[in-house]
Amino acid sequence: MSVRALRWLLVPILVVPLVLLLLHGFGRDPQAIPSRLIGKAVPTFSLVTLDGRTVTSTELRGRPVLVNFWASWCIPACVEEHAVLLDAARRYGSSLQIVGVLYQDTPQGARTFGARYGEPSWPTLLDPDGRLALDFGVTGPPESYLVDGQGIVRFKQFGPLTQAVITDQVGRLLSAAVGGGG
Amino acid sequence: MLPDLGHAAIVAGLALSVYAVVAFVLAARRRDSALLSSARRAVYASFGLAALAAAAMVVLLLTHDFSVLYVARNNATTTPPFFSVISLWAALEGSILFWTFLLTGWASLVIWRTRGRHSALVPWAGATLASISTFFFAVMTWPGNPFTRVTPVASEGPGPNALLQNHPFMGLHPPLLYLGYTGLAVPFAFGIAALITRRTDEEWLGIVRRWTLVPWIFLTLGITAGAWWSYAVLGWGGYWAWDPVENAALLPWLTATAFIHSSMVAERRGALRIWTSALVIATFCLTLLGTFLTRSGVIASVHSFTQSAIGPWFLAAIAIALTGSLGLLIWRLPGLVGSERPAAPVSRESAFLLNNVLFLGITFAVLFGTLYPLAVEALSGDTVSVGAPWYDRVNAPLFLLLLFLMGVGPALPWGAASWGSVRDRLGVPVITGVAGVVASLALGMRGVAPLATIGFALFVVTILADELVRGARSRARTRGEPAALAAWRLATRNRRRYGGYLVHAGICVMAVAIAISATQGQDATATLRPGQAMQVGGYTLTYQRLVQEPLHDDPRVMETRAEVSVAGRQSGTLATALRNYPSSTTPIATPSVQTSLGEDLYVTLLSFDPASSTVTLHALVNPLVVWIWLGGGVVGVGAVFAIWPDRRRVPVAAAVAVGPVAIMPPIREPMPDSAAPSVQVEKA
Numbered sequence: 111m112s113v114r115a116l117r118w119l120l121v122p123i124l125v126v127p128l129v130l131l132l133l134h135g136f137g138r139d140p141q142a143i144p145s146r147l148i149g150k151a152v153p154t155f156s157l158v159t160l161d162g163r164t165v166t167s168t169e170l171r172g173r174p175v176l177v178n179f180w181a182s183w184c185i186p187a188c189v190e191e192h193a194v195l196l197d198a199a200r201r202y203g204s205s206l207q208i209v210g211v212l213y214q215d216t217p218q219g220a221r222t223f224g225a226r227y228g229e230p231s232w233p234t235l236l237d238p239d240g241r242l243a244l245d246f247g248v249t250g251p252p253e254s255y256l257v258d259g260q261g262i263v264r265f266k267q268f269g270p271l272t273q274a275v276i277t278d279q280v281g282r283l284l285s286a287a288v289g290g291g292g
Numbered sequence: 293m294l295p296d297l298g299h300a301a302i303v304a305g306l307a308l309s310v311y312a313v314v315a316f317v318l319a320a321r322r323r324d325s326a327l328l329s330s331a332r333r334a335v336y337a338s339f340g341l342a343a344l345a346a347a348a349m350v351v352l353l354l355t356h357d358f359s360v361l362y363v364a365r366n367n368a369t370t371t372p373p374f375f376s377v378i379s380l381w382a383a384l385e386g387s388i389l390f391w392t393f394l395l396t397g398w399a400s401l402v403i404w405r406t407r408g409r410h411s412a413l414v415p416w417a418g419a420t421l422a423s424i425s426t427f428f429f430a431v432m433t434w435p436g437n438p439f440t441r442v443t444p445v446a447s448e449g450p451g452p453n454a455l456l457q458n459h460p461f462m463g464l465h466p467p468l469l470y471l472g473y474t475g476l477a478v479p480f481a482f483g484i485a486a487l488i489t490r491r492t493d494e495e496w497l498g499i500v501r502r503w504t505l506v507p508w509i510f511l512t513l514g515i516t517a518g519a520w521w522s523y524a525v526l527g528w529g530g531y532w533a534w535d536p537v538e539n540a541a542l543l544p545w546l547t548a549t550a551f552i553h554s555s556m557v558a559e560r561r562g563a564l565r566i567w568t569s570a571l572v573i574a575t576f577c578l579t580l581l582g583t584f585l586t587r588s589g590v591i592a593s594v595h596s597f598t599q600s601a602i603g604p605w606f607l608a609a610i611a612i613a614l615t616g617s618l619g620l621l622i623w624r625l626p627g628l629v630g631s632e633r634p635a636a637p638v639s640r641e642s643a644f645l646l647n648n649v650l651f652l653g654i655t656f657a658v659l660f661g662t663l664y665p666l667a668v669e670a671l672s673g674d675t676v677s678v679g680a681p682w683y684d685r686v687n688a689p690l691f692l693l694l695l696f697l698m699g700v701g702p703a704l705p706w707g708a709a710s711w712g713s714v715r716d717r718l719g720v721p722v723i724t725g726v727a728g729v730v731a732s733l734a735l736g737m738r739g740v741a742p743l744a745t746i747g748f749a750l751f752v753v754t755i756l757a758d759e760l761v762r763g764a765r766s767r768a769r770t771r772g773e774p775a776a777l778a779a780w781r782l783a784t785r786n787r788r789r790y791g792g793y794l795v796h797a798g799i800c801v802m803a804v805a806i807a808i809s810a811t812q813g814q815d816a817t818a819t820l821r822p823g824q825a826m827q828v829g830g831y832t833l834t835y836q837r838l839v840q841e842p843l844h845d846d847p848r849v850m851e852t853r854a855e856v857s858v859a860g861r862q863s864g865t866l867a868t869a870l871r872n873y874p875s876s877t878t879p880i881a882t883p884s885v886q887t888s889l890g891e892d893l894y895v896t897l898l899s900f901d902p903a904s905s906t907v908t909l910h911a912l913v914n915p916l917v918v919w920i921w922l923g924g925g926v927v928g929v930g931a932v933f934a935i936w937p938d939r940r941r942v943p944v945a946a947a948v949a950v951g952p953v954a955i956m957p958p959i960r961e962p963m964p965d966s967a968a969p970s971v972q973v974e975k976a
Contacts, residue, residue, distance in 0.1 A: 114626075117622050117625065118619075118622060120618065120622060121615055121618050121619050121622065124614065124618060125611060125614050125615050125618070128610075128614070129607060129610070129611045130670075131663060131666055131667055131670060132584065132607050132610070132666075133607060134666070134669075134670040190872055197448075201446065272450060273449070273450035274365050274450050277364065277365065277446070277450075278365075281442075
């Protein structure tokens with residue numbers, strides 16, 4: 111091979127590694143912290159709510175569920191997120207079930223929080239021994255998981271939910287449900 | 293319907309851009325002037341369509357039309373009009389629309405300015421620019437449609453990115469940067485045209501140099517404005533963090549700056565043609581890479597928008613641009629070699645060569661640092677990050693050497709310098725520099741980097757002043773003009789040279805300000821109850837009270853403000869706040885920056901406890917920071933001065949009659965050492 115022809119090797123030598131490198135980085139959300147639960151079935155549970163009812167994981171099947179781990183001491187993130195959740199509950203009505211899970215907090219704290227920042231229209235589960243938080247792999251509140259109608263975890267939000275995230279993720283799930291179910 | 297109109301404009305823009313590519317290429321091959329005119333008009337029309345689409349988006353944002361997904365995600369009914377307008381570049385799709393608007397604007401401008409001239413180059417340059425526009429219109433037609441609808445229509449949205457609405461500078465920093473980025477497509481297009489037509493000649497260099505300088509100015513100002521914004525908004529007290537996206541803007545700036553210098557050698561000596569073409573190509577590819585890094589979410593950064601389907605398109609564009617232009621360069625290489633002449637070791641050419649080596653060195657270091665974490669992750673799965681200390685350590689010596697060269701270059705003549713003339717020119721500047729270092733040491737400053745920066749900066753500024761004084765004296769003597777008038781005329785008749793010197797002076801100011809503010813600042817952090825005080829760098833800050841209230845112009849934004857009274861070199865009161873935006877997961881800092889020419893007092897509220905009104909404050913005394921922005925302004929003024937069109941044309945015949953210097957057309961500046969009357973033939 112002549113020297114002149116070898117020059118052409120410069121193109122692939124420069125281009126291919128760069129493209130491969132960038133290709134590798136694709137599709138990753140730089141802020142994402144991976145969760146093992148994505149694509150898996152939601153952990154089963156049967157827990158008592160703040161107002162004494164019992165909620166089990168099986169009875170939540172059939173529509174998207176937003177499981178939100180929070181605490182009254184998580185300020186200001188949970189306060190901020192609370193407003194977003196109240197808004198989402200209003201907007202999506204019965205097409206989205208929100209479930210709050212109290213994380214390392216007392217029922218009294220949760221009640222004071224609700225009185226101060228707006229009573230939630232959704233149930234708040236008490237998780238006194240932190241069992242459910244452990245099953246989900248929660249690192250700290252607020253943290254949320256979006257579960258589809260079949261009980262498969264589809265999305266994890268690390269940190270407070272924002273309106274944009276909810277619009278995006280819930281919208282995707284709802285439109286998929288409409289498209290898939292006919 | 294407005295969204296339909298916007299989308300239709302984009303589709304029509306795509307069709308016209310494709311047509312323009314074909315028409316330009318056919319016009320070039322058949323030398324068909326009617327087809328060429330038609331292609332030009334297609335470029336103008338595509339600009340009009342991009343402008344229409346952008347205007348439609350602005351109206352949708354201003355009217356809070358939440359039926360459009362982009363508006364629903366980036367606007368709220370309470371968003372003030374100014375922030376609604378600038379939400380055009382708040383997120384991915386809008387940015388690309390804005391980008392396309394600017395790109396087609398540049399393309400139209402250059403096509404219009406070159407009408408009737410450069411007939412060999414323009415069709416190919418036009419085809420290249422139209423290809424780039426095609427890409428952006430296609431992105432907006434398919435994966436990144438900014439006018440995508442959403443149902444059900446929300447009654448309220450989250451508002452723009454909180455960081456975007458926190459400071460009016462967001463109205464300035466992105467557009468300047470985008471103007472720089474998109475403008476660099478023009479020299480790239482002419483680079484490709486030159487390679488295709490095998491014309492890397494004087495004419496080509498002239499066009500490319502001018503059309504690089506203008507976007508370079510925007511890029512420089514955009515980067516400076518970004519640093520300023522970061523300083524005023526992010527609340528960490530600094531202005532540059534070597535964030536991957538900051539680096540992405542810096543990389544093309546580095547190669548463009550290297551190009552501006554090497555083009556002078558190419559113009560003067562006919563050398564470095566291949567090198568110069570390669571720099572133009574590299575600059576554009578780096579802007580594409582920068583866009584990719586910013587917009588694909590490949591690299592973690594405060595700038596990254598969330599991941600999207602646009603990434604693969606950009607990656608394909610990078611691969612095509614890189615393969616195509618590199619291939620073309622290699623193909624044409626044999627025709628470009630041969631005009632090179634070796635430079636004398638001590639000459640201005642050598643200084644420029646070394647300058648280019650240093651700029652490339654910094655470029656590689658920054659590129660390496662930016663991509664390294666990605667490579668490590670790809671190969672081993674480990675997550676690493678390259679921090680600011682690494683960049684500082686690697687780049688500081690290179691920047692210092694560049695600073696030194698900035699003085700040496702102008703003092704050396706073209707060709708070969710004699711040691712005697714070098715001594716004569718550098719003697720006083722070296723003494724000034726050393727005196728500056730000694731004075732700084734006496735004032736108590738320590739550290740190699742800041743001292744060297746001061747020494748080199750004084751050295752450079754003395755040389756630049758000396759150049760101006762020598763030239764003005766010589767002119768005053770031969771023309772009998774008063775000194776000030778002689779200096780002004782000398783400068784305005786050698787705009788490139790003296791504008792360049794002013795740019796260098798601005799860089800010196802920035803360099804000193806950066807070196808001193810980065811190393812000589814003081815800071816303190818304290819948790820205070822109302823009435824308690826903290827000390828920092830000669831200031832006493834007394835925390836008065838905590839105020840929590842919604843913002844006046846957007847009641848959905850909650851502001852928590854610590855009011856502080858200040859005693860010291862500056863005194864009075866200040867308020868530093870954290871703001872909670874509905875669209876943001878974390879509170880946004882609103883630091884208080886009290887600026888004076890000597891130093892800034894910078895106070896950030898780190899955290900607060902509303903129950904006890906306790907706050908944690910971080911206070912910094914940053915010396916000379918304001919000079920970074922002022923120096924940036926001087927750089928901008930100098931660059932504008934350099935490219936300002938010279939209306940006064942010297943009749944060539946008259947100029948040739950005056951002295952021997954004017955006979956050689958490539959030389960457009962007076963020989964610095966020559967006592968002969970300075971005669972310049974500067975083409976407008």
